[in-house]
Amino acid sequence: xxxxxxxxxxxxxxxxxxxxxxxxxxxxxxxxxxxxxxxxxxxxxxxxxxxxxxxxxxxxxxxxxxxxxxxxxxxxxxxxxxxxxxxxxxxxxxxxxxxxxxxxxxxxxxxxxxxxxxxxxxxxxxxxxxxxxxxxxxxxxxxxxxxxxxxxxxxxxxxxxxxxxxxxxxxxxxxxxxxxxxxxxxxxxxxxxxxxxxxxxxxxxxxxxxxxxxxxxxxxxxxxxxxxxxxxxxxxxxxxxxxxxxxxxxxxxxxxxxxxxxxxxxxxxxxxxxxxxxxxxxxxxxxxxxxx
Amino acid sequence: xxxxxxxxxxxxxxxxxxxxxxxxxxxxxxxxxxxxxxxxxxxxxxxxxxxxxxxxxxxxxxxxxxxxxxxxxxxxxxxxxxxxxxxxxxxxxxxxxxxxxxxxxxxxxxxxxxxxxxxxxxxxxxxxxxxxxxxxxxxxxxxxxxxxxxxxxxxxxxxxxxxxxxxxxxxxxxxxxxxxxxxxxxxxxxxxxxxxxxxxxxxxxxxxxxxxxxxxxxxxxxxxxxxxxxxxxxxxxxxxxxxxxxxxxxxxxxxxxxxxxxxxxxxxxxxxxxxxxxxxxxxxxxxxxxxxxxxxxxxxxxxxxxxxx
Numbered sequence: 001x002x003x004x005x006x007x008x009x010x011x012x013x014x015x016x017x018x019x020x021x022x023x024x025x026x027x028x029x030x031x032x033x034x035x036x037x038x039x040x041x042x043x044x045x046x047x048x049x050x051x052x053x054x055x056x057x058x059x060x061x062x063x064x065x066x067x068x069x070x071x072x073x074x075x076x077x078x079x080x081x082x083x084x085x086x087x088x089x090x091x092x093x094x095x096x097x098x099x100x101x102x103x104x105x106x107x108x109x110x111x112x113x114x115x116x117x118x119x120x121x122x123x124x125x126x127x128x129x130x131x132x133x134x135x136x137x138x139x140x141x142x143x144x145x146x147x148x149x150x151x152x153x154x155x156x157x158x159x160x161x162x163x164x165x166x167x168x169x170x171x172x173x174x175x176x177x178x179x180x181x182x183x184x185x186x187x188x189x190x191x192x193x194x195x196x197x198x199x200x201x202x203x204x205x206x207x208x209x210x211x212x213x214x215x216x217x218x219x220x221x222x223x224x225x226x227x228x229x230x231x232x233x234x235x236x237x238x239x240x241x242x243x244x245x246x247x248x249x250x251x252x253x254x255x256x257x258x259x260x261x262x263x264x265x266x267x268x269x270x271x272x273x274x275x276x277x278x279x280x281x282x283x284x285x286x287x288x289x290x291x292x
Numbered sequence: 293x294x295x296x297x298x299x300x301x302x303x304x305x306x307x308x309x310x311x312x313x314x315x316x317x318x319x320x321x322x323x324x325x326x327x328x329x330x331x332x333x334x335x336x337x338x339x340x341x342x343x344x345x346x347x348x349x350x351x352x353x354x355x356x357x358x359x360x361x362x363x364x365x366x367x368x369x370x371x372x373x374x375x376x377x378x379x380x381x382x383x384x385x386x387x388x389x390x391x392x393x394x395x396x397x398x399x400x401x402x403x404x405x406x407x408x409x410x411x412x413x414x415x416x417x418x419x420x421x422x423x424x425x426x427x428x429x430x431x432x433x434x435x436x437x438x439x440x441x442x443x444x445x446x447x448x449x450x451x452x453x454x455x456x457x458x459x460x461x462x463x464x465x466x467x468x469x470x471x472x473x474x475x476x477x478x479x480x481x482x483x484x485x486x487x488x489x490x491x492x493x494x495x496x497x498x499x500x501x502x503x504x505x506x507x508x509x510x511x512x513x514x515x516x517x518x519x520x521x522x523x524x525x526x527x528x529x530x531x532x533x534x535x536x537x538x539x540x541x542x543x544x545x546x547x548x549x550x551x552x553x554x555x556x557x558x559x560x561x562x563x564x565x566x567x568x569x570x571x572x573x574x575x576x577x578x579x580x581x582x583x584x585x586x587x588x589x590x591x592x593x594x595x596x597x598x599x600x601x
Contacts, residue, residue: 132313135581137539140573144317147561147569148324224438228543231440232558247441251547254459258448265441272436280432 020285029281036274043087044094053081055088055241064257074259076249082260086267088241093271096153096226096236097219100160105215107161108168113207115169116176117199126169133166138225146234156235160222171214175207182206209286216279220272227268243268300589307585311578318574319363322566323356332566335376372571377563382571385556390575392462393545393552396472397537403476404483405530411480412487412526413519419492427484434481443474443547460549471548475541479533486529490522497521524595531587539580 024030043050053071058079067074073082115126133141145159179185180203188198227244229235236242238249243264250261322329330347338346347353350373351362366372372382415427450470451459458467494500495518503517504510542554549555553572560568 128309128313132310132317135310135314135584136577137536137580139540139542140576140580143542143557143561144321144573147566147573148321220436224436227438228440231438231543232546234558234561244438244440247438247444251444254444254447254452261441261444265438265444268441269433269437272438273433276432276436 023285024281027281027285029277029284031281033274033277033279033281036270037278040090040271040274041094043090045091047088047091051081051084051087053084055080055084056239064253064260066257067259073263074257076246076260077253082246082263085241085246086243086263089243089246089264089267090271092153092236092240092242093223093226093268096157096160097223100157100222100226101164101215101219103157103161104164104218105168105211108165109172109204109211111165112169112172112174113176113199113204116173117180117195117203123173126173130166130169130173133163134170136163138163138221139228142225142229143234146229151229151234151237153236153240156226156229159229160226163225164218164222167214167218168211171210172207175210176203179203179206213279213283213286216275216282220275220279223275224268224272296589296593299592303585303588307581310581314577314581315364315367315574316360318570318577319360321570321573325566332564333373333376335379336564367574373567375560375565375568377560377565382567385568386553386571386575389551389553389556389572392550393538393541393554396468396475396541396545396550396552397534399468399472400475400537400541401479401530401534403472404479404533406480407476408480408483408530409487409523409526411484413491413514415484415488416491416495417514424488428488431481431484434477435485437478438543439474439478440543440547442477443470443544446470446474447547460547462549462551467548467550471544471550474547475537475544479530479537482533483526483530487522487526490525491518494518494522524591527594528587528591531583531590535580535583535587538583539576 058075058081060079062071062075062079063077065071065075065079071081071083073086075081076085111126112130115123136144141163142156142159145162146155149155149158176199185198185202188202193201226235227242227247230242230244231248233245233248236245238245246264247261250257250264253260322332325332328343330343330350330352333350333352334343334346351359370383372386374381375385378385411427411431415424418424447459447470450457457469458464459470461467500513500518503513508517540554541552542558544550545552545555546558553576557569557572557576560566560572
C-alpha cells in the first residue's frame, strides 16, 4: 500500500524532484522525526474523538488515582483523566505553535525580503530593529510581552510570534540578497518584469528552503517556550489542558503522584524531539552545503 | 593584538544603539500598559493625592522624551526607584538576586563545559560507532527536553528517591547542586554536539595528519594539536549558552524555588510591581548583550583568522 502511494508520488514528480524525494525518504532523522510529528498532529486534530474522557471534568472521588486500565495515565488532583488531558494538550500546543510560527514566518519573510530586495534606508531600519530584538533572549521577550499584555492563549501566540519574527526576517533577508545576484533574476528584470513580480515569482520561492528548515526547528523551541510560560503561570490559563501548566499543577504532589507530571513532560519531549529531528533531516537534504 | 583591541572597541561602540534600544523598550513598557502609568507605579493602596505626587515626582506629566532622559539618568546612577509592594529600594532587591543567578550560571556552565566537551570528544574519536550514536541521540533528547521537566526528574531521583539533596530553596552549597545540574545538563547537550562537529573537522586537517605521520603519540595529537583548535567554536558556543543561562534561568529557578533574578521578575509580574520588573528586565538584557560582546571579542582573540571589521 505504502509503496504504491510512493510510486504514484514519484510518477507525478520531475526527475530532480524524484531524487530529492528519495533522499528525503532515506534520511533516518526525517523518518523518525516525521513519525513523531505526525503522531503529535494526529493527537491534536483528533483529540475530541480519541480522548477517552472529558479533559475538563473529573470525578473528585477518583482524585490522584494511579495508572490503571480505567485511566491509563492515572488522574490528577481533580480526578481528571491524564491521558485525555495529554491528548487535548497536543491540540493546545499545536494551535500555539502553528499560529505563532505562521505569523512569524509571514511577517518575517515579508519584512526581510522587502529589506533585502530594496536595500537602502528600508533595509537599515528593518535590520536595526531586528538586531535589537535578536539581542534579547527568547524567554525574556516572551516575559516582556506577558508582563504587558498578561497571560492567555492569544497572548502566548503573540509573544512567541514576536520573538520568532526577527529570526525569519534575518534569514529571508540574507537569502534574498544572495538570490538577487543570480543571473535568472537579472534576466527577469531585463525582460521588464516589475519589482513586485520579480520578488514574488522568482526570489521568494527560491529563498524558502532555509525558512522551512528554520521554521521546523523553531517549532520545537516555540512549543517548549510556550509550555515554559504556562509553567510559570504566564501562559495558557487553567482549566485549558496544556502540558506546561499540567507540570506546574503537579509540583504540589510531586512525591505522592509522579504519574501526574511524567506523561505531560514526556509528551513535550517527544514532540520537541520530533520537530528537531525533522528539522535536522530537512537541513541535510535541502541544504546542499552540508555535502561539500 | 592591536587589531583585537580595535575590534573590541568597535564592537562596543556598535552595541550602543542596541543598548539604547533596549532601554527605550523597557522605558516604554509602563506606557504600553493599558491605563495611567502613574497608577502602575503607585502602591496599590495609594490615595489619589499620592498618585498625583508620584506623577509629579517621576515627571509623568512631562513629554515622553523628557521622561526618558530622567529614566536613563536614574539608570546610569543605578537608581531604579522603590518597589511599590515592599517599599524597598529596587537595587537592594536586585543585586542579591543577580548574584544568585550569576553563581547558578557559573556552576551550570562549568558542568556543561566539562560534560559536553568530554562527551563530544569521545563521540568524535569513535565516529559512527554505537558510542557516537548514543551520545548524539542522548544529546538531541537533552536539547528537546523542557528544562523544568528535567528539574522535576532530578528532584524525583535525588531528593525523593535517594534523599541525597534538598528539592529546593537556597542557603547552602547543597541547594545549588540540583539547579546547576539541571541547567548544566541542558547546556552540555549543545556543547557536546558542537565539540563533536568541530573535532571531526579538525581531525581531517593536514596538520593533524602530519602530526600523526611524524609518529607523535596519539594523546598528543588529540589533546594538543586537535582539541586546542577544535575548542575555538566550542568556547564561543559556551559563552552564548552562559548568556542564555543568565537570562533564561527563570524556569530552573522557578522549579527549585531558587531566589534568582528570573524568579524575582516573574513574582514581580504577578504582583504588578512594575519598577522591579523594569529594572530586572533591563539588567538581564544588558548582561546578555555584554556577554555576547565578550564572546565576540574572545573569539576574535582566539582565532586570528577571523575577519575583523
